[in-house]
Amino acid sequence: xxxxxxxxxxxxxxxxxxxxxxxxxxxxxxxxxxxxxxxxxxxxxxxxxxxxxxxxxxxxxxxxxxxxxxxxxxxxxxxxxxxxxxxxxxxxxxxxxxxxxxxxxxxxxxxxxxxxxxxxxxxxxxxxxxxxxxxxxxxxxxxxxxxxxxxxxxxxxxxxxxxxxxxxxxxxxxxxxxxxxxxxxxxxxxxxxxxxxxxxxxxxxxxxxxxxxxxxxxxxxxxxxxxxxxxxxxxxxxxxxxxxxxxxxxxxxxxxxxxxxxxxxxxxxxxxxxxxxxxxxxxxxxxxxxxxxxxxxxxxxxxxxxxxxxxxxxxxxxxxxxxxxxxxxxxxxxxxxxxxxxxxxxxxxxxxxxxxxxxxxxxxxxxxxxxxxxxxxxxxxxxxxxxxxxxxxxxxxxxxxxxxxxxxxxxxxxxxxxxxxxxxxxxxxxxxxxxxxxxxxxxxxxxxxxxxxxxxxxxxxxxxxxxxxxxxxxxxxxxxxxxxxxxxxxxxxx
Numbered sequence: 001x002x003x004x005x006x007x008x009x010x011x012x013x014x015x016x017x018x019x020x021x022x023x024x025x026x027x028x029x030x031x032x033x034x035x036x037x038x039x040x041x042x043x044x045x046x047x048x049x050x051x052x053x054x055x056x057x058x059x060x061x062x063x064x065x066x067x068x069x070x071x072x073x074x075x076x077x078x079x080x081x082x083x084x085x086x087x088x089x090x091x092x093x094x095x096x097x098x099x100x101x102x103x104x105x106x107x108x109x110x111x112x113x114x115x116x117x118x119x120x121x122x123x124x125x126x127x128x129x130x131x132x133x134x135x136x137x138x139x140x141x142x143x144x145x146x147x148x149x150x151x152x153x154x155x156x157x158x159x160x161x162x163x164x165x166x167x168x169x170x171x172x173x174x175x176x177x178x179x180x181x182x183x184x185x186x187x188x189x190x191x192x193x194x195x196x197x198x199x200x201x202x203x204x205x206x207x208x209x210x211x212x213x214x215x216x217x218x219x220x221x222x223x224x225x226x227x228x229x230x231x232x233x234x235x236x237x238x239x240x241x242x243x244x245x246x247x248x249x250x251x252x253x254x255x256x257x258x259x260x261x262x263x264x265x266x267x268x269x270x271x272x273x274x275x276x277x278x279x280x281x282x283x284x285x286x287x288x289x290x291x292x293x294x295x296x297x298x299x300x301x302x303x304x305x306x307x308x309x310x311x312x313x314x315x316x317x318x319x320x321x322x323x324x325x326x327x328x329x330x331x332x333x334x335x336x337x338x339x340x341x342x343x344x345x346x347x348x349x350x351x352x353x354x355x356x357x358x359x360x361x362x363x364x365x366x367x368x369x370x371x372x373x374x375x376x377x378x379x380x381x382x383x384x385x386x387x388x389x390x391x392x393x394x395x396x397x398x399x400x401x402x403x404x405x406x407x408x409x410x411x412x413x414x415x416x417x418x419x420x421x422x423x424x425x426x427x428x429x430x431x432x433x434x435x436x437x438x439x440x441x442x443x444x445x446x447x448x449x450x451x452x453x454x455x456x457x458x459x460x461x462x463x464x465x466x467x468x469x470x471x472x473x474x475x476x477x478x479x480x481x482x483x484x485x486x487x488x489x490x491x492x493x494x
Contacts (some may be wrong), residue, residue, distance in 0.1 A: 006025075006028075006042045006044075006047055007041060007042060007043070007251075009028070011025075011028050011029045011032040012032055014029060016029070020085075020088070020089070021054075022050050022051070022054040022085075023050055023053065023054065023077070023081055023082045023084075023085035023086075024040075024042045024046050024047055024050035024077065024081070025042065025050075026081070026084075026085045026088070027040035027042070027077070027081035027084075027085070028040045028041070028042050030084075030115070030119060030121070030122075040081065041251070043073065043249045043251060043252070044240065044249070045068075045072065045230055045240065045248050045249055046073055046077050048230075048239070048240050049066060049074075049077070049078075049228060049230075050077070052064065052226075052228060053078070053082065053202065056200050056202075056226075057086060057161065057200055060198030060199070060200055061197075061198055061199070061200065062200035062201070062202070062226070063200075063201055063217075063223045063224060063225045063226060064200070064201070064202045064203070064225070064226050064228065065203045065204075065214050065217060065218065065225050065226065065227045065228065066078065066202065066203070066204040066228045066230075067204075067205065067206065067207050067214060067227070067228065067229045067230065067274040068204070068206065068230050068248075068274070069206060069230075069231070069232040069248065069271060069272045069273075069274065070206055070271065070272075071252065071253070072230075072232075072248060072249055072252060072253070073249075073252070074165075074204050075104075075108065075165050075166070075204070078163065078165070078202060078204050079097055079099075079105075079108040079163055079165045079204075080108050080111045080112055082163075083095055083097065083108070083112040083145060083163075084112050084115045084116070084122075086161060087112075087116070087124050087138055087143055087144070087145070088122055088123060088124045090143065090160075091124045091138040091139065091140045091142075091143045092138075092140050092142040092143040093143045093160040093161060094142070094143055094144060094146070094157060094158060094159050094160050094161075095143075095144070095145045095146070095159060095160065095161045095162075095163065096145075096146045096147075096148070096154055096157065096159040096161075096162045096163070096191070096194055097109065097145060097146070097147050097148075097162075097163040097164075097165065098147070098148050098149065098150055098152070098154075098162075098163070098164050098165070098167075098191060099149065099150065099164070099165045099166050099167070100149065100150050100166055100167055100168055100169050100173070101149065101166075101169070102149050104165070104166070105147045105148065105149060105165070106133050106134065106147060108147065108165070109133050109134065109136070109145055109147040110133050112145060113126065113131065113133065113136050113145070116138070117131075124138050124139065125138070125139040126138065126139065127139055127140075127141050127144070130144070133147070134146070134147050134148070135147070135157070143160075146159070150164075150167050150182075150183055150186055151182060151183075151186050151190075152186075152190075153190065154190050154191065154194050157194065158194050158195075158196055159194045159195060159196070159199055160196060160198065160199055160200075161199065161200050161201075161202070162191060162194070162195065162199060162200070162201040162202070163201075163202050163204070164187070164191065164201075164202070164203045164204070164205070164213070165204050165205065166204075166205045166206070167183045167187075167205055167212075167213050168183070168205070168208055168212065168213075170208075171208055171267070171271075171415065172413060172415060173208075174208030174209045174212050175208065175209055175415055175455060175456050176455065177454050177455060180209065180211060180212060180213075180216075183212075183213050184213070184216050187213065187216075203217065203225075206271055206274070207270050207271065207274045207275070207276045208270055208271065208276060209270070209276055210276045210277065212276070214227075215276070229274045229275075230248055230274065231248070231272065231273040231274050231275065232247065232248050232253070232258050232272040232273060233245060233246070233247060233248070233255070233258060233272070233273070234246040234247075234248070235273070258272065262428050264419050264422070264423050264427075264428065264483050265287075265422075265428045266419060266422070267419065267483075268428060283447075283448060283449065283450060283451060284418060284450045284451055284452045284458055284459075285418075285421060285422055285425060285446075285447045285448075285450065285470065286422060287422040287423070287425035287426040288422075288425045288426075288447040288448060289425075289426065290444065290448070292425075292426060292432050293425055293426075293432060293434060293435060293436055293447070294435075294436050294437075294438050294444060295435050295436075295437070295438075296437060296438055297435075298333050298334070298335055298435045298436065298437040299335070300324065300335055300360060301324055301326065302364040302365070302366060303367075304324045304325070304326060304366075305324065305325075305366060305367060305368045305369065305370050306322070306324060306366040306368070306369045306370070306401075307322070307323045307324055307325060307369075307370050307372060307476060308320060308321075308322055308352070308369060308370070308371050308372065308392075309321045309323070309371075309372040309373055309472040309473055309475060309476040310345075310348070310371070310372070310373045310388070310392070310472055311373065311374065311468045311469070311471045311472035311475075312345060312373070312374065312388045313468050314342065314344070315342065315464065316341060316342065316464065316465050316468070317339055317340055317341050317342045317343040317344075317348075318339065318343050318344060318345055318347075318348045318468075319337065319338075319339045319348075319442065319468040319469045319471075319472050320337065320338040320339065320348050320352060320472070321334050321336075321337050321440065321443060321469060321472050321473050321476070322334070322335055322336040322337065322338070322352075322356070323335055323336075323473075323476070325480050330433055330481075331433055331434070331435065332424055332433060332434040332435070332476075332477060332480060332481070333434075333435050333436070333437075334434070334435075334436045334437065334440050334443060334473060335437045335439075335440075336356065336437065336439060336440065337439070337440045337441075337442055337443055337469060338351050338352055338356060339442060339468075339469070345388045345391045345392065346391060346395070349391065349392055349395040349396070350395065352395075353395055353396065353398070353399065357399060365401060366401060367401075367402075368401060368402045368403070368404060369396060369399075369401050369402070369403045369404070370403075370404050370406045371389065371392060371403060371404070371405050371406060371407065372406050372407065372472075372475050372476035372479055373388070373389070373407055373472060373475050373476075374407075374411060374471070374475055375407055375408055375409060375410060375411045389405055389407065393405070406476075406479055407475075407479075408479065412475075412478045412479075412482070414455075414457045414458070415455075415456055415457065416478065416482070416483065417474045417475070417477070417478035418456070418457070418458070418474065419483050420474075420477055420478045420481055420482055420483040421470075421473070421474050421477045421478070423481065423483050424477045424481055425447070433481065434477065440469070442468070442469040443469040443470060443473060445466070445469075446466055446467060446468075446469045446470035447470055449463075449466060450466050450467055450470055458470070458471065
């Protein structure tokens with residue numbers, strides 16, 4: 001049978017024994033009379049995976065890691081139809097399936113259970129006194145499916161086939177060292193210990209972090225794991241022999257739609273190309289280049305609002321950055337910075353109003369001032385009952401220019417804001433969206449030297465003089481050009 005043309009097959013004409021020989025054909029054959037929207041479509045990448053999975057299940061002792069981009073049908077095939085196919089052929093086999101979400105894993109379980117309950121053409125049936133969604137058995141009383149969450153117990157149920165689908169909820173979950181440790185410990189102590197002599201294990205998930213479960217198993221686990229890595233857009237040496245630049249499944253996601261997700265290099269490499277490189281073993285702001293991002297041609301534009309971003313800090317002192325944003329050009333600028341050893345909010349604001357403003361606004365002024373910063377600046381002092389932003393508002397009022405506070409009620413996720421900052425420094429197409437005047441020495445040093453901690457966040461313990469200027473601008477950049485992942489599809493938008 002010619003797999004690339006498999007979608008053109010009339011499954012009514014395929015003998016049962018042929019269709020049931022592998023799980024993807026089986027799913028298409030079983031649903032051949034369903035409404036068109038419910039008929040299973042065997043896409044080329046699913047056929048490729050099915051061929052490898054079928055051999056592993058029949059042979060036993062398989063160790064497979066399958067990495068696919070979001071919304072490419074991995075869970076429907078591997079956590080639903082594969083389960084049905086296995087138990088239709090071998091009703092005595094015991095399957096354990098796990099995921100981060102109880103709702104997700106119970107949805108998979110309900111789907112597989114309903115096929116045996118409702119499709120008369122299947123030979124396997126359910127044991128009527130044991131049909132709970134979390135654990136049900138086939139008519140033999142021996143085989144069946146046990147569904148659990150990551151971290152959940154797997155008691156009294158050994159497994160012949162083990163499936164782990166999406167062990168992490170999202171980017172933040174996978175970037176949490178505590179969560180990654182929890183997943184690894186659960187895998188080693190609970191999931192892996194349920195294996196038998198011939199157990200086949202299949203780990204399927206979208207990549208998020210270099211040291212996620214896939215990374216751990218490939219680098220540090222004693223078993224020999226086979227990796228099936230299918231990037232959204234084909235690269236050199238593609239395992240499916242696609243042409244370089246070809247989309248994985250154009251029927252689901254065209255090249256144009258995939259490229260619309262290509263905003264952050266770090267997210268693109270991990271989530272779509274299944275090749276997580278992390279936020280960098282080098283500097284945190286890895287997209288920063290003094291050649292690209294620093295220019296003495298950066299000037300104030302009096303037709304645009306003036307931006308002030310501030311980091312409130314007692315040691316080494318508060319930091320203020322002054323800049324603008326040209327929305328039409330999609331360009332952020334930072335033209336100056338103000339700081340002083342152990343300066344508080346009043347001192348830094350007085351320097352702005354008494355020195356900087358007269359020097360730069362002798363003949364022209366600005367239509368408005370926008371203030372950016374950390375939501376923590378809203379907190380009131382225990383001594384004066386003043387907040388940082390209230391002090392700023394009071395000191396700026398005599399300038400006679402409207403002041404607008406552009407501060408979110410809740411601080412943004414730090415990883416999200418770091419990604420947004422890197423994207424502004426240089427996006428995935430090499431376009432620069434942030435220019436900095438060389439007089440901003442503190443900011444430039446930060447962007448050059450701040451390192452990531454184990455969470456991928458700014459390391460504030462390495463040097464207490466670092467991170468303050470870049471934190472102030474990070475709040476502003478994220479507020480202006482937020483970069484985020486929208487669940488559950490994983491789509492990235494600016």
